[in-house]
Amino acid sequence: MTLLAVDNVRKTYKPRKHDAEVVALDDVSLAIDSGECVGLVGESGSGKSTLARLILALEAPTAGTISYRGENLARLPPASLLRLRQKMQIVFQDPYASLNPRMTVRDIVGEPLMIHLRDRPMPARARLDRVVELLATVGLKREHLWRFPHEFSGGQRQRICIARALALEPEFVILDEPTSALDVSVQAQVLNMLQELQQRLKLTYLFISHDLAVIRYMADRVSVMQSGRIVEAGATETLFRGPQTDYARSLIAASQEGDQDIFG
Amino acid sequence: MALLEIRDLHLSMRSYDGEAHVLNGIDLTVERGQIRGLVGETGCGKSLTGLSISRLVPTPPGRYARGEIIFDGRDLMAFDDRAMRKLRGKHIGMIFQDPTTNLNPAFRVGEQLADVALHAAVSDADILGIPTAASRREKRAVAHRLAVEMLRKVGIRDPDLRVRDYPHQFSGGMRQRVLIAMALIGRPDLLIADEPTTALDVTVQAQILKLIQQLVTELDLAVLLITHNLGVVAQICTDVSVMYAGNIVEEGDVASVFKAPRHPYTAALLAAVPRAHLERGALKGLPGVVPDLIKPPQGCRFEPRCALAIAACTAGRPPPVAIEPGHSAACIRLTERPA
Numbered sequence: 001m002t003l004l005a006v007d008n009v010r011k012t013y014k015p016r017k018h019d020a021e022v023v024a025l026d027d028v029s030l031a032i033d034s035g036e037c038v039g040l041v042g043e044s045g046s047g048k049s050t051l052a053r054l055i056l057a058l059e060a061p062t063a064g065t066i067s068y069r070g071e072n073l074a075r076l077p078p079a080s081l082l083r084l085r086q087k088m089q090i091v092f093q094d095p096y097a098s099l100n101p102r103m104t105v106r107d108i109v110g111e112p113l114m115i116h117l118r119d120r121p122m123p124a125r126a127r128l129d130r131v132v133e134l135l136a137t138v139g140l141k142r143e144h145l146w147r148f149p150h151e152f153s154g155g156q157r158q159r160i161c162i163a164r165a166l167a168l169e170p171e172f173v174i175l176d177e178p179t180s181a182l183d184v185s186v187q188a189q190v191l192n193m194l195q196e197l198q199q200r201l202k203l204t205y206l207f208i209s210h211d212l213a214v215i216r217y218m219a220d221r222v223s224v225m226q227s228g229r230i231v232e233a234g235a236t237e238t239l240f241r242g243p244q245t246d247y248a249r250s251l252i253a254a255s256q257e258g259d260q261d262i263f264g
Numbered sequence: 265m266a267l268l269e270i271r272d273l274h275l276s277m278r279s280y281d282g283e284a285h286v287l288n289g290i291d292l293t294v295e296r297g298q299i300r301g302l303v304g305e306t307g308c309g310k311s312l313t314g315l316s317i318s319r320l321v322p323t324p325p326g327r328y329a330r331g332e333i334i335f336d337g338r339d340l341m342a343f344d345d346r347a348m349r350k351l352r353g354k355h356i357g358m359i360f361q362d363p364t365t366n367l368n369p370a371f372r373v374g375e376q377l378a379d380v381a382l383h384a385a386v387s388d389a390d391i392l393g394i395p396t397a398a399s400r401r402e403k404r405a406v407a408h409r410l411a412v413e414m415l416r417k418v419g420i421r422d423p424d425l426r427v428r429d430y431p432h433q434f435s436g437g438m439r440q441r442v443l444i445a446m447a448l449i450g451r452p453d454l455l456i457a458d459e460p461t462t463a464l465d466v467t468v469q470a471q472i473l474k475l476i477q478q479l480v481t482e483l484d485l486a487v488l489l490i491t492h493n494l495g496v497v498a499q500i501c502t503d504v505s506v507m508y509a510g511n512i513v514e515e516g517d518v519a520s521v522f523k524a525p526r527h528p529y530t531a532a533l534l535a536a537v538p539r540a541h542l543e544r545g546a547l548k549g550l551p552g553v554v555p556d557l558i559k560p561p562q563g564c565r566f567e568p569r570c571a572l573a574i575a576a577c578t579a580g581r582p583p584p585v586a587i588e589p590g591h592s593a594a595c596i597r598l599t600e601r602p603a
Contacts, residue, residue, distance in 0.1 A: 043465040183306050186550075187549075188538070191547055195545055210466065254466040257470060257499055
């Protein structure tokens with residue numbers, strides 16, 4: 001079943017009144033089914049993160065539609081959008097910049113519960129229990145509750161971000177370069193945890209990365225972006241084995257050069 | 265004799281919590297024509313090793329308890345600030361990770377390149393190719409031409425026009441090329457490249473790596489390439505040293521280390537790299553965390569996370585054991601295990 005449909009989306013920016021228009025996204029279409037992990041690859045500036053912002057309705061497309069479970073995001077009244085946002089969450093690239101240094105882990109992970117459940121507030125006790133449960137889900141402990149972000153390593157911080165994203169039991173999670181700031185050893189732990197969570201919690205992922213090996217490991221289907229367009233899309237293995245466009249071919253070749261040398 | 269030879273280098277950093285032993289007896293050599301990769305996780309001391317070579321670690325808070333850094337036959341540990349300043353830019357070139365913060369946004373790149381050339385020319389007039397007695401204006405004009413030449417060499421198109429541009433007018437990859445040009449304009453013997461491609465896209469990364477490789481053959485450079493990316497090492501390095509928590513745990517030529525890693529840490533790092541045809545969940549992470557360097561484990565620093573650890577591992581720091589010529593690993597269990 002199609003969970004999210006992006007249809008012919010265009011997004012342009014005008015830096016200043018008389019500047020030329022910058023086309024960030026041009027005729028982008030993408031469909032994500034329930035329960036799958038779709039990878040989005042491309043170089044910096046290709047529009048991957050702009051697309052993520054549009055999907056989360058943080059910005060509106062210039063043309064085209066984005067619909068979630070058949071509902072056009074641009075037409076939704078604010079109250080319904082807020083409700084929908086509980087179902088869509090995001091984990092950002094930089095776990096150092098996306099956690100408030102003055103909040104404890106309890107407050108960080110508990111904040112979505114306070115914001116989104118305002119109309120039926122959770123008792124403090126239940127909220128604390130839920131936070132502890134979420135920490136356990138990502139492999140952290142009760143003793144971490146009262147600590148601040150600076151007391152954690154990069155991998156642990158990313159786990160906190162993931163716990164926060166899972167707080168509202170979302171259906172759909174955008175992972176925007178979730179492991180690019182991490183060491184390989186830690187990256188492996190986080191990737192495996194994300195896979196395990198996807199199965200256990202029946203999550204749907206949009207996995208954004210410039211690292212093709214990571215995408216190949218995680219994604220069922222892949223879309224390749226170049227300067228605001230999706231130039232190629234397909235099932236992961238098919239696309240990696242037989243890329244059709246020169247751009248995808250050069251990306252894959254560049255990323256495999258090192259691997260071949262490592263693994264012979 | 266190797267161009268750079270580090271022997272038993274110990275560095276500790278003072279902090280509020282106590283003294284952190286960040287380099288615990290580093291031995292490392294780099295020869296001309298060699299690209300040595302220095303790999304390891306965040307916080308293992310790779311960047312501090314690079315900064316120590318150019319003596320850019322402030323003391324205090326840093327303190328060198330022991331060790332020698334022999335560069336071209338002279339011990340840099342005995343050099344004062346003045347002497348080091350002559351060496352940097354001229355004999356030792358450096359490239360850092362983030363090309364945006366390492367160029368001055370207020371000056372044209374040509375000016376910045378020419379400054380380095382003029383600085384290097386103070387100790388070696390050959391760089392400009394005009395007599396030391398020449399006027400300042402003449403020297404600057406020659407340095408400027410040299411800057412154009414270097415930009416051309418690192419593959420920037422229309423260098424005679426781009427030399428007048430400011431850093432913000434270049435893309436990330438192009439800025440990194442400018443930094444490489446700047447590091448090489450004084451014709452250094454040694455290039456220290458600290459994560460030169462981490463901020464760049466894969467296709468640009470491949471171009472930059474090829475460029476470094478090509479310049480090594482052309483200029484007979486020695487390169488120390490610091491990175492956490494094993495793919496980068498495999499792509500261009502001839503030799504590799506693997507660091508863990510302030511120690512070099514394994515070193516050797518890239519082919520033998522990557523084909524048959526003998527230290528359990530190297531093996532674990534390689535197993536964590538995602539690659540083609542890997543089943544879901546088949547990627548192996550490394551359990552545990554990097555040790556606290558203020559109170560590092562007694563004995564082998566990898567012991568708390570090591571699957572092969574035995575009681576004897578905590579007894580003392582394992583010495584490097586030669587496996588074959590040019591490949592050694594510091595693990596006491598090495599002798600019991602076949603390759």
